[in-house]
Amino acid sequence: MSDPIQVRVAAVRTVSPKIREFTLEAVSGQLFSFSPGSHVVVTMKGTNAEGKAKVWKNAYSLVSDGFDASRYVIAVRLQDESRGGSVFMHTQVKEGDTLEITPPSNLFAPVWSAKKHVLIAGGVGITPFMSYLPEMKRRGAATEMHYSYRGDATGAYREELQVDEQTPVTFYDGAAGERCDLKAVLGSQPLGTHFYVCGPESLIEGVQETAMELGLPSSNIHFEAFAAPQPGQPFAVQLEGSGLNIQVSEDESLLEALERSGVEVPNLCRGGVCGQCRTQVVDGEPEHRDSFLSDTEKADNDCLMPCVSRARSSSLTLSI
Amino acid sequence: MRIAPTKIETFRDDFTYTNSPFAIERFPFPFPEDDYSYSVNIEPHTLPGKADSVYEHLLDIDEHYLSEMRERGLVLKENPKRCIAMPHMDLACWDMIDRCMTSMAVDYPDWFKLEKDGDQWHWQNLLLNIDDRFTFGDSSTLPMPPMEYMGRQVQGDIALLDQREGDLFLDAGIVTCPADWSLAFDAGMSFSEWHGPVPMAHEMGVFDRALKYLCAIQVDRPVRRLNWTLTINARMDTSPETYPNWGHERTSVTPENVGEKVHLRVELQMLDRMPRSNALMFSIRTYLISFEDLCTNPDWARRMHRVMKTLPEPLIEYKGLSRYHPLLVEWLSKYDVPN
Numbered sequence: 001m002s003d004p005i006q007v008r009v010a011a012v013r014t015v016s017p018k019i020r021e022f023t024l025e026a027v028s029g030q031l032f033s034f035s036p037g038s039h040v041v042v043t044m045k046g047t048n049a050e051g052k053a054k055v056w057k058n059a060y061s062l063v064s065d066g067f068d069a070s071r072y073v074i075a076v077r078l079q080d081e082s083r084g085g086s087v088f089m090h091t092q093v094k095e096g097d098t099l100e101i102t103p104p105s106n107l108f109a110p111v112w113s114a115k116k117h118v119l120i121a122g123g124v125g126i127t128p129f130m131s132y133l134p135e136m137k138r139r140g141a142a143t144e145m146h147y148s149y150r151g152d153a154t155g156a157y158r159e160e161l162q163v164d165e166q167t168p169v170t171f172y173d174g175a176a177g178e179r180c181d182l183k184a185v186l187g188s189q190p191l192g193t194h195f196y197v198c199g200p201e202s203l204i205e206g207v208q209e210t211a212m213e214l215g216l217p218s219s220n221i222h223f224e225a226f227a228a229p230q231p232g233q234p235f236a237v238q239l240e241g242s243g244l245n246i247q248v249s250e251d252e253s254l255l256e257a258l259e260r261s262g263v264e265v266p267n268l269c270r271g272g273v274c275g276q277c278r279t280q281v282v283d284g285e286p287e288h289r290d291s292f293l294s295d296t297e298k299a300d301n302d303c304l305m306p307c308v309s310r311a312r313s314s315s316l317t318l319s320i
Numbered sequence: 321m322r323i324a325p326t327k328i329e330t331f332r333d334d335f336t337y338t339n340s341p342f343a344i345e346r347f348p349f350p351f352p353e354d355d356y357s358y359s360v361n362i363e364p365h366t367l368p369g370k371a372d373s374v375y376e377h378l379l380d381i382d383e384h385y386l387s388e389m390r391e392r393g394l395v396l397k398e399n400p401k402r403c404i405a406m407p408h409m410d411l412a413c414w415d416m417i418d419r420c421m422t423s424m425a426v427d428y429p430d431w432f433k434l435e436k437d438g439d440q441w442h443w444q445n446l447l448l449n450i451d452d453r454f455t456f457g458d459s460s461t462l463p464m465p466p467m468e469y470m471g472r473q474v475q476g477d478i479a480l481l482d483q484r485e486g487d488l489f490l491d492a493g494i495v496t497c498p499a500d501w502s503l504a505f506d507a508g509m510s511f512s513e514w515h516g517p518v519p520m521a522h523e524m525g526v527f528d529r530a531l532k533y534l535c536a537i538q539v540d541r542p543v544r545r546l547n548w549t550l551t552i553n554a555r556m557d558t559s560p561e562t563y564p565n566w567g568h569e570r571t572s573v574t575p576e577n578v579g580e581k582v583h584l585r586v587e588l589q590m591l592d593r594m595p596r597s598n599a600l601m602f603s604i605r606t607y608l609i610s611f612e613d614l615c616t617n618p619d620w621a622r623r624m625h626r627v628m629k630t631l632p633e634p635l636i637e638y639k640g641l642s643r644y645h646p647l648l649v650e651w652l653s654k655y656d657v658p659n
């Protein structure tokens with residue numbers, strides 16, 4: 001894992017009823033340039049509902065231009081069913097505060113050899129595309145965007161997007177009953193077009209199903225399915241290697257519980273896609289929530305991705 | 321102390337290449353054990369490494385710099401196809417320029433200087449008498465395409481891998497000293513495609529695991545590994561394109577000339593994430609040492625014998641050693657006498 005970077009919150013701004021934007025600057029030294037679609041993981045140290053000290057780590061897409069290494073900008077949606085991270089960002093973080101972030105990494109990069117890029121965003125799913133656009137423009141790459149949101153909650157950056165004539169954007173306000181006709185959008189593109197989807201699961205599934213119906217190759221469909229770890233039943237963990245016994249509460253992930261107990265597990269995405277955190281299961285039945293392991297690997301139940309996955313049984317024994 | 325590169329040696333015809341005692345001492349001997357097989361031998365390239373070692377800096381510039389840059393010029397003149405960059409790799413090339421120039425200016429301030437004023441850059445390579453001003457990111461402001469421009473100033477071959485679909489694609493590079501592979505042939509291929517000819521490793525799962533690891537490399541967290549083969553004479557350019565020039569030299573090895581003819585060829589391979597493009601830079605820095613010089617170190621000589629003696633047959637064949645392998649083991653045996 002890369003060393004964390006200390007950043008100062010230089011500005012906080014509301015960009016839609018439920019989305020806040022944070023501008024971050026390095027406390028010392030320089031930030032790294034980054035590639036379109038990159039994210040950082042923000043460490044938030046706060047207290048939970050019972051007043052106990054609690055650390056959250058959430059991944060957020062960078063919405064600024066990757067060429068500008070003087071600052072990073074992230075946008076955070078207040079989640080309805082929040083595990084606390086987004087509540088913390090919305091209610092606790094002020095200008096001048098210090099936060100800890102990882103260096104950027106990228107699990108959602110554009111395919112540069114594509115003939116054309118079609119960006120399909122839903123709600124806060126607009127965020128990874130904000131860093132696509134400046135680079136698409138520099139390259140003169142053929143790009144179009146379809147952006148669905150609910151005007152009473154999301155819909156950030158609409159003004160910025162409207163004035164950009166190189167990238168035509170079509171807006172759909174769900175609160176006003178407008179809907180994106182995926183069949184029309186996907187069906188009218190030239191050969192060699194790549195599609196990028198970021199948004200709620202229903203949108204991603206809609207695009208996948210439509211693409212399948214139209215016979216588009218699945219290798220041309222890309223999606224950012226950051227499963228932010230969802231809460232679940234508490235469970236107990238025994239660690240065979242280190243002999244520790246750990247209790248995982250309902251509002252923390254297994255990975256967070258391990259880290260809290262001083263057990264380091266390699267990790268990168270913290271969202272069940274990169275494969276870094278794979279851990280061997282000796283006993284107990286995991287509840288797999290990742291998109292990294294294959295179906296057969298999941299059925300074998302002898303390993304799991306602790307960043308998102310939990311236990312179906314009341315306890316798990318891990319080899320570490 | 322690092323020696324300033326002043327000499328000009330040849331890697332062809334009269335082969336005047338030699339290593340100083342300093343270069344011999346710091347040679348990256350690639351065998352941690354008495355037997356050798358393929359493995360996922362990748363480790364963090366933690367900087368700075370041990371002072372004066374080949375691992376001290378991101379890119380190792382040594383006494384052979386001028387000679388290798390001259391040799392690269394000769395190869396490119398004979399065959400411009402040794403440098404390829406697909407159009408979508410332009411940004412990756414500029415990432416590479418940034419990474420190379422910035423690190424070289426910091427690591428070797430007496431030899432390279434870089435001033436940045438926004439996107440207006442001023443680069444001085446005092447070893448090659450280059451003094452250029454250009455606009456960062458604008459290829460039209462360089463005297464030649466960005467891959468060739470930087471490649472002519474960095475020791476070792478370079479490939480830039482585009483990362484997509486969880487795989488790596490060889491979409492740009494400058495390769496003038498390959499260990500028997502061709503950039504023009506491999507261009508555009510995926511990780512497992514260009515590794516197609518390698519025996520045993522696919523079945524061992526080496527490449528599947530390596531690829532997963534490589535795709536997760538983060539910015540400012542370079543990694544490295546060593547690869548090796550043997551080369552007859554101190555020839556840098558052992559490419560399929562020039563096979564007629566060097567293939568027959570394998571038959572020229574005799575018990576009398578092993579020490580001077582046979583060279584251990586070690587590639588220090590470094591992989592580094594490019595920040596703006598998400599490409600990976602793969603630098604292949606080649607070190608050559610004659611068996612004569614290698615065997616001045618008794619530990620290396622003994623181990624070399626054991627490694628050669630137990631080398632799996634498919635590797636002997638793949639690395640092109642079949643012809644002189646028995647002779648070599650016999651020659652090395654005098655350094656491995658039981659006491």
Ligand code: HEM
Binds near residue numbers: 358521547638
């Ligand atoms: C991503 C950057 C890499 C590039 C561009 C690259 C390229 C190549 C090429 C062109 C060959 C020659 C294949 C032939 O015979 O035509 C080769 C051989 C090989 N590569 Fe890689 N490689 C890369 C990374 C790696 C990594 C990370 C490993 C780690 C296990 C690896 C392991 C090997 C091995 C074991 C061989 C056979 C070498 C020998 O025995 O002489 N490569 N590579």
Ligand code: FES
Binds near residue numbers: 274290305
């Ligand atoms: S950290 Fe990426 S899969 Fe768990």
